[in-house]
Amino acid sequence: MSSWSMHLHLSFPQFNSSEPWRSSSLFPLSLPVKVRRDIQILCTSAHSDSHGGPAGEDHHSAPSRKDEGGERRVILVERYGNGTSKRYILDDESGIRTFREEHVSPSNGAHSSQTSDLELPWLPQIAKDFFLPTGFPGSVSDDYLAYMLLQHVNLTLAVNSTWAVGVGSFSGTTAAASAAAIRWVSKDGIGAVGRLFVGGRFGNLFDDDPKQWRMYADFIGSAGSIFDLATPLYPAYFLPLASLGNLAKAVARGLKDPSFRVIQNHFASLGNLGEVAAKEEVWEVTAELLGLSIGILVLDTPGFSSSYSSLTLTWLIVRLLHLWLRYQSLSVLQFNTINLKRACILVNSHVMHSTIPGCQECNRMENILLWQRFSKPRLHFGVSLEEMVGGERCNFMLKFLLKLYTKEKYILVVNHVKLRELEVFVSFKEGATSLSVLRSVWQTYWLYQNWGWSNNVQDQLEQSLSKLEERFDDFVQQLETSGWDTSRLNLKVPKEISIEELDAV
Structure with missing residues (x-):
């Protein structure tokens, strides 16, 4: 008889906290949990006890129940970023089953209370992800939150700006001032919403690939200028x-500013970030003044400013030149840190030729415009086990994988x-680091090439795993001798899903 398919949901009777199964070693968590009233059978063998047994016996009443043919035990827990988790239960007779749980944070103890205050438990998770850096509070200094609150909760600047717009258009009536403020909100306020969305939704991307996002910023800014050029043609839709x-x-500004701050930090090799930023302003203002002078001379040409087609064609030529120069300027950057794009280049070279390119060559080979998601081979990080091992042979496959990757994270x-x-x-798995990500990339490219x-x-x-264990140390040694900063790997471990192994298979 073939094995079952996935996602068979059975009813699960509710237990009181006084029942003995709750104190079983099957639940070694220090945090209290809420166990949902359903069991999800991920996979089961042909001899599952759900098909037979003494009449009237409840075969699924408790996860810690021992069967005559074997013992059920939790082998791993898959935790999710929303606080829920899934326990994988191995039963020698019935295969592998899963329990879903919801974790409840402890509320007693001075240390726990202090930790909870730092982690802002009253703030919804979606707001934390939007306003705070990933890994807060451990990813920033202790004074970060106090500074940001005092710096940006201050609304006086925005209020004064709105009043200034109204006063500037004042014509003796309060209606005119109000109308001017409303126009500002309608036009500039929409732009502010765009910056808010970029910073909140994509804030964790700029450290990994500032070149790409700085280039994308110019593309989007160019698109914005096209709307400005269209306003004379359609004045009714101004x-x-x-x-x-x-x-x-x-x-575009929301993408440009954080990306360039990462680039400025790369320039400040002696920690002189403030001076580098100040001198960048000098370069930028000088170029801006020269550009304004050239623009005035062009517009002052007889007959030129009155021709919309001439203005549009000139804008297009200048914009294309700007994009080309921007691409060339980003191409000469030589980062010695390893992000996912550069890791793929380095790993692929080592797998094929047992050598790696230096910083200058690797940065030149890096494709600034390509989104890593569309590169080959296709790499998907943070995938759930159910998606990885689902199918008729999931019982065998999960046991095989847990045994195969015992030493890996x-x-x-x-x-x-x-x-x-x-x-x-x-x-x-829990405890995985950026080096774990790099090891997985090396194994992926060995599979891709072989x-x-x-x-x-x-x-x-x-x-592939055998080759990884045999050759990865040589790969790391070559990185260090070639000048790569192996202490700063910009390879983030996804936090949405993590695995904790509890029992060996």
């Missing part, structure tokens, strides 16, 4: 066109549905 233009420019599988185009799923030597996927995974 407000929506100007608003869209301001929105695009604000999004991640689990890597190949998507067997798309064998023609290699696609890799990676899930990280895929197909065997029809057995398990054999290829075993061989």
